[in-house]
Amino acid sequence: MKRTPFVVIGTAVGLAAVLGFRSTPIPLHLNFSTATTGVTGSTGSTSSSSTGVSTGLGSGTATSPSSVSGSTKASLGSSTPATLTAFRSATTSTESVRATTTKKKPVAAKKPVAAKKPVAAKKPVAAKKPPTVKKPVKASPSGATKILVGPGVNYYYGVVSIKVTVAHKKISAVAIGHITEDGNGRSAYIDSVALPILQKAFVKLSSSQQHSMAVKGNNPLLNLVAVSGATYTSAGFDVSLQNALFTLKQQGLF
Amino acid sequence: MATPTNKPAEWHSPHSGDGRRTLSPRPRVADFLAGLTGVGFGAVTALTFESESSAGLHSAGGWALAATRLSGFWGTYLLLIMVLLMVRLPWLERTVGQDQLVRWHRKVAPWATSLTSLHVLISILAYAQMLHNPVWSEAWTFVLHYPDMLAAYVGWILLLVAAFSSIRIARRKMRYETWWVVHLYTYLGLGLSFMHQIRVGVMFIGHPLTTQIWVWTWIGAGIVTLLWRIALPIVRNLQFGLRVADITEVAPGVRSITVSGRHLDRLAVNGGQFFQWRFLARNLWWHSHPYSLSALPRPPFLRVTVKGLGDQSTALANLRVGTRVFVEGPYGAFTRHRMTRERVVLIGAGVGITPLRALLEDLPENRPVSVIVRARNHDDVVHGDEMKALVEARHGVYHELIGRRDEVALDGTSLNTLAEGLSESDVFVCGPEGFTESVMASLQEVGVPHDRIHFESFTF
Numbered sequence: 001m002k003r004t005p006f007v008v009i010g011t012a013v014g015l016a017a018v019l020g021f022r023s024t025p026i027p028l029h030l031n032f033s034t035a036t037t038g039v040t041g042s043t044g045s046t047s048s049s050s051t052g053v054s055t056g057l058g059s060g061t062a063t064s065p066s067s068v069s070g071s072t073k074a075s076l077g078s079s080t081p082a083t084l085t086a087f088r089s090a091t092t093s094t095e096s097v098r099a100t101t102t103k104k105k106p107v108a109a110k111k112p113v114a115a116k117k118p119v120a121a122k123k124p125v126a127a128k129k130p131p132t133v134k135k136p137v138k139a140s141p142s143g144a145t146k147i148l149v150g151p152g153v154n155y156y157y158g159v160v161s162i163k164v165t166v167a168h169k170k171i172s173a174v175a176i177g178h179i180t181e182d183g184n185g186r187s188a189y190i191d192s193v194a195l196p197i198l199q200k201a202f203v204k205l206s207s208s209q210q211h212s213m214a215v216k217g218n219n220p221l222l223n224l225v226a227v228s229g230a231t232y233t234s235a236g237f238d239v240s241l242q243n244a245l246f247t248l249k250q251q252g253l254f
Numbered sequence: 255m256a257t258p259t260n261k262p263a264e265w266h267s268p269h270s271g272d273g274r275r276t277l278s279p280r281p282r283v284a285d286f287l288a289g290l291t292g293v294g295f296g297a298v299t300a301l302t303f304e305s306e307s308s309a310g311l312h313s314a315g316g317w318a319l320a321a322t323r324l325s326g327f328w329g330t331y332l333l334l335i336m337v338l339l340m341v342r343l344p345w346l347e348r349t350v351g352q353d354q355l356v357r358w359h360r361k362v363a364p365w366a367t368s369l370t371s372l373h374v375l376i377s378i379l380a381y382a383q384m385l386h387n388p389v390w391s392e393a394w395t396f397v398l399h400y401p402d403m404l405a406a407y408v409g410w411i412l413l414l415v416a417a418f419s420s421i422r423i424a425r426r427k428m429r430y431e432t433w434w435v436v437h438l439y440t441y442l443g444l445g446l447s448f449m450h451q452i453r454v455g456v457m458f459i460g461h462p463l464t465t466q467i468w469v470w471t472w473i474g475a476g477i478v479t480l481l482w483r484i485a486l487p488i489v490r491n492l493q494f495g496l497r498v499a500d501i502t503e504v505a506p507g508v509r510s511i512t513v514s515g516r517h518l519d520r521l522a523v524n525g526g527q528f529f530q531w532r533f534l535a536r537n538l539w540w541h542s543h544p545y546s547l548s549a550l551p552r553p554p555f556l557r558v559t560v561k562g563l564g565d566q567s568t569a570l571a572n573l574r575v576g577t578r579v580f581v582e583g584p585y586g587a588f589t590r591h592r593m594t595r596e597r598v599v600l601i602g603a604g605v606g607i608t609p610l611r612a613l614l615e616d617l618p619e620n621r622p623v624s625v626i627v628r629a630r631n632h633d634d635v636v637h638g639d640e641m642k643a644l645v646e647a648r649h650g651v652y653h654e655l656i657g658r659r660d661e662v663a664l665d666g667t668s669l670n671t672l673a674e675g676l677s678e679s680d681v682f683v684c685g686p687e688g689f690t691e692s693v694m695a696s697l698q699e700v701g702v703p704h705d706r707i708h709f710e711s712f713t714f
Contacts, residue, residue, distance in 0.1 A: 019304065227384070
């Protein structure tokens with residue numbers, strides 16, 4: 001056909017343009033405002049209730065969820081990667097809150113509190129806002145062991161924060177510190193399957209001495225560990241965990 | 255009635271052509287659109303590849319999920335292209351020709367359908383694999399737990415029905431109207447499947463710009479479809495206010511229908527182009543047909559010459575003077591703009607002579623022209639006397655071949671004898687499918703290159 005060359009050249013241009021324009025890092029907007037921080041102050045209604053939904057989802061090594069439910073607020077300050085912009089912070093706390101109380105089956109802790117909007121249609125409401133993070137630091141009596149909960153990361157289907165336990169500068173356990181789901185039972189279910197896989201994958205990664213990757217530079221690596229079909233849960237997991245590790249590294253504990 | 259209904263007598267006399275608006279093709283527009291199609295395809299492919307990570311690929315169901323994303327995005331993009339091919343974009347219609355656009359639409363269709371179907375099936379398998387669920391329960395979970403997914407499933411089924419109805423065997427057994435309505439539902443199907451793309455698609459979540467571009471691409475396609483397929487014809491017809499002015503039987507079973515209307519001097523049309531005609535009478539209004547003009551317009555008149563087939567012939571026989579007419583067009587690239595050489599040869603048979611009759615009138619002056627028409631009997635030659643008069647006015651050559659197909663063959667030798675300088679001419683062929691095919695074969699045998707043989711097929 002006469003116009004085939006135009007289509008072929010166009011295809012090459014399209015491929016090159018997108019691959020060039022969207023080169024690394026993938027502009028994935030993640031949010032450091034957790035449901036408990038209430039960054040915008042617009043809704044205070046859920047901030048108190050959501051402190052109780054921390055779970056020990058799928059984790060045998062986690063300490064009891066209540067131990068991380070402190071409401072200490074701290075700013076991560078300069079250690080926060082600048083590439084990550086606050087996203088959807090105004091709406092985060094109005095999303096319904098779900099807790100996963102059993103290993104496989106998510107159970108709704110609360111009914112959706114506000115009318116839900118399409119996730120993808122939301123625009124960044126507060127770009128460049130200095131991220132605030134919940135950072136309850138609980139030093140264990142031994143001193144060498146430390147448990148830290150990473151920042152809550154908005155991964156489009158909810159907010160997840162990862163709790164990491166280090167002992168003698170090594171990761172000894174990875175657990176879910178805190179998770180809120182957007183009220184979509186399906187994604188909650190996917191998360192309940194994906195998160196234990198991610199945990200195992202990360203523990204495996206850290207034991208294979210590759211964990212230095214996780215704290216290389218200042219920016220968290222997306223897809224350091226990943227489960228396909230739960231791409232954004234994986235990204236949320238990675239970012240929260242790596243931020244926790246950054247903090248521990250600054251404190252000389254990792 | 256405001257519009258005159260008297261029959262014009264001057265169809266026989268050559269058209270002066272003065273001050274008449276014509277339409278030239280826009281090959282650059284077609285080239286640009288072809289390139290743009292490619293850009294979109296490349297972008298879609300790149301977006302899909304970018305949303306994969308090696309860690310994700312190596313997790314359970316990772317490769318299957320990558321396959322489902324690619325097939326889904328490709329399939330949807332091809333569906334978009336299929337919609338746009340049928341948008342009746344005027345520049346594309348008169349550059350490429352509707353028959354070619356339909357051919358491309360049909361060529362893309364199996365790919366689009368099978369890719370979207372693969373997307374549906376693989377996504378179920380992939381999630382079943384990832385979540386260690388049985389396949390059937392996974393399919394069911396999809397419907398139950400993703401609100402947008404139920405709509406997407408329904409959209410897919412509508413698409414499949416349209417696809418199956420368009421398979422040649424099914425198409426033959428089906429009434430045109432049924433097929434048309436089923437096809438109309440594909441727009442609904444596309445709409446239903448849209449939300450799941452941007453709300454579940456990994457390439458869109460967290461990419462507001464990509465999402466905006468995708469949303470506006472589809473909104474744009476919708477607007478363009480509404481504009482050119484619906485709004486423009488309505489505006490045109492309100493302007494023209496066409497009514498049947500005269501019906502004359504010009505050959506056994508063949509009727510010339512003259513319609514009259516206002517402002518037809520503003521109508522830009524080339525000889526050889528066609529309109530979709532809808533006669534707003536009982537039993538006829540809901541069915542439109544492609545009929546070529548059988549002469550250049552003589553405002554306030556237009557004329558088509560129609561051979562009724564089946565149900566339609568009886569219905570058309572009952573068509574009355576004064577009936578309102580709704581036309582869409584002009585469409586088609588079977589015009590003098592296809593010409594690349596000095597000499598022109600027109601070869602026609604049956605009712606296929608009618609566009610050649612209009613084309614002949616539209617040819618530039620002083621072009622050496624040869625016309626060959628074929629019919630069973632002399633009486634069957636549609637507008638034979640008009641053709642003869644037009645050819646004579648141009649000092650061209652006119653041949654009528656009368657007899658059965660096996661008696662008067664149009665092979666290479668006879669074509670060469672009948673048309674002087676055939677291999678150095680542009681040849682326009684119009685007639686029944688079998689006739690066109692055999693003439694094209696003969697022409698190639700004589701050595702007329704493919705790009706100088708022009709034809710239009712009406713068998714959609």
